Amino acid sequence: MPLTGIRVLDFGRYIAGPYCAALLADYGADVIRIEAPGGNDDRFTVPVAADGSGAMFLQMNRAKRSLTLKPASPEGRGIVRRLVETADVVVANLPHDALVKLGLDHDSLSAINPRIILATASAFGRDGPLSRNVGFDAIGQAMSGTVHLTGTPGQPYRAQVNYVDFGTALHLAFGVLLALREREATGQGQCVSGSLLGTALAMSNGLTIDEALNGIERQPIGNRSFGSAPTDLFRTRDGWIVTQIVGGPIFARWAALVGRPELPADPRFASDILRGDNGEELSAIMQGWCIARTSAEALAELAEARVPAAPVLKPGEALAQPQVAAMGLVEPVAYPGTPAPAPVIRAPIDLSASAKIPPCRAPQVGEHSDAILAELGYDADAISALRAQRII
Known part of the structure; x- marks a missing residue:
C-alpha cells in the first residue's frame, strides 16, 4: 500500500485534523490518535455506541490506534518525544500558540526529528489580527461570503455539512503527500499549514473574482444559480x-x-x-x-x-440507493456497543494498482496504549505507573 511504513501522530480534533489522518490511514499509514485519558470531547459528538462514541468519531478515526496521554505533563512530554523520534508526520489542528505550549510546533518537533512533517490547521492561520482566535467550520463559511449568498434575502443560511472542515483536511492531506515527496529529495521535513478561512475563501473564489472584476454585488436567490438555469x-x-x-x-x-x-x-x-x-x-x-x-x-x-x-433524499435514503451499493462506497464496520455495524465511507477514490487497507473500526479510548508504549520501550511496570498517575 502506498503509505505502508509511514507513522502519523494524530493530535487532531473534530474534523480537519482527524479526517486528514484518516485519509492517510486508508492507504496504509500507521496512525496513532492521541487523546486525553477518558477521551476527548470530539469522541462523544452525536453518540451512537454504548461507550458514548459518536457518529462523526467513527468516521474520522477509522483504522487508527488510540493512545491516551496528558502530553503537557513532564512524563507525557517524554512519551511525545519518543513518539516523534519514530514518526514521519504529526497532525495537529490547533492554534500556533497552543502548539508551542505543547512542544508541537515545527521548530520543537524538528529539533527531535529533522525528518518530521507537521500538518497543522487553525481557524485563521498563524499571522494577522485574528490569528489567535479559535473557530469552527461555520466561521469559515460565514467569512467567505457563501453564507450571505445562501438562502433568501434577509435570511442567510449556513450549510449543514461541514465542507470547510473537510476541505481543509483534503488540502492538508495533499500537503503532507507533497512534503513526503520533497523529503525524498532533501531528507528534511517541513510544516504544512492550512486554515479554515483559507479553505473557505478558496472554495468561494469564483464568486469573489466575479464581484472584483464584474463589480456585481450579488444577493441571495434561494436555490437558484447565478451562472446557469434552470438550476x-x-x-x-x-x-x-x-x-x-x-x-x-x-x-x-x-x-x-x-x-x-x-x-x-x-x-x-x-x-x-x-x-x-x-x-x-x-x-x-x-x-x-x-x-x-x-x-x-x-x-x-x-x-x-x-x-x-x-x-x-434524506440521509437514510442516500445510503440505500442502488447506485451507492454498486459503487461499493459503504463499508459496514462493527464497533463495540453499537446496535449495528456503522455504514462508514472511506476515501471515495480508487487507485487502479493500489488498494486501501481492509476496513477497520475506530479505536476505543486508550485501546492500544499498552502496545504503543511497549513499542517505545516502556515495560509493564512503567506503563502501570503511568496509568496510576493518570498520565495515560
Whole structure:
C-alpha cells in the first residue's frame, strides 16, 4: 500500500485534523490518535455506541490506534518525544500558540526529528489580527461570503455539512503527500499549514473574482444559480428533485423536453450567465412541468433526455440507493456497543494498482496504549505507573 511504513501522530480534533489522518490511514499509514485519558470531547459528538462514541468519531478515526496521554505533563512530554523520534508526520489542528505550549510546533518537533512533517490547521492561520482566535467550520463559511449568498434575502443560511472542515483536511492531506515527496529529495521535513478561512475563501473564489472584476454585488436567490438555469430545486407530486442545466446543448434538450423548444433562440437565454440572470422565469417553467409528475416520472424523462437531475433524499435514503451499493462506497464496520455495524465511507477514490487497507473500526479510548508504549520501550511496570498517575 502506498503509505505502508509511514507513522502519523494524530493530535487532531473534530474534523480537519482527524479526517486528514484518516485519509492517510486508508492507504496504509500507521496512525496513532492521541487523546486525553477518558477521551476527548470530539469522541462523544452525536453518540451512537454504548461507550458514548459518536457518529462523526467513527468516521474520522477509522483504522487508527488510540493512545491516551496528558502530553503537557513532564512524563507525557517524554512519551511525545519518543513518539516523534519514530514518526514521519504529526497532525495537529490547533492554534500556533497552543502548539508551542505543547512542544508541537515545527521548530520543537524538528529539533527531535529533522525528518518530521507537521500538518497543522487553525481557524485563521498563524499571522494577522485574528490569528489567535479559535473557530469552527461555520466561521469559515460565514467569512467567505457563501453564507450571505445562501438562502433568501434577509435570511442567510449556513450549510449543514461541514465542507470547510473537510476541505481543509483534503488540502492538508495533499500537503503532507507533497512534503513526503520533497523529503525524498532533501531528507528534511517541513510544516504544512492550512486554515479554515483559507479553505473557505478558496472554495468561494469564483464568486469573489466575479464581484472584483464584474463589480456585481450579488444577493441571495434561494436555490437558484447565478451562472446557469434552470438550476434549482423543484417540487413534484410526491417529493423534490434538483436540476442543474449548464451549457447550451443541455439547455436545448431541456427546453425541448418541457415543450418550449423556442427558448434557446430567445436572447435572454443565449448563455449560461444570461440564463442565470433570468433564472426565475426558467425555474417557473420547470416547476410547472415537475408538479404534474412524480419524482420518479420526472427523473426518468430527464434521464432519457440526458438532462442532469437527481432526487432530494434524506440521509437514510442516500445510503440505500442502488447506485451507492454498486459503487461499493459503504463499508459496514462493527464497533463495540453499537446496535449495528456503522455504514462508514472511506476515501471515495480508487487507485487502479493500489488498494486501501481492509476496513477497520475506530479505536476505543486508550485501546492500544499498552502496545504503543511497549513499542517505545516502556515495560509493564512503567506503563502501570503511568496509568496510576493518570498520565495515560
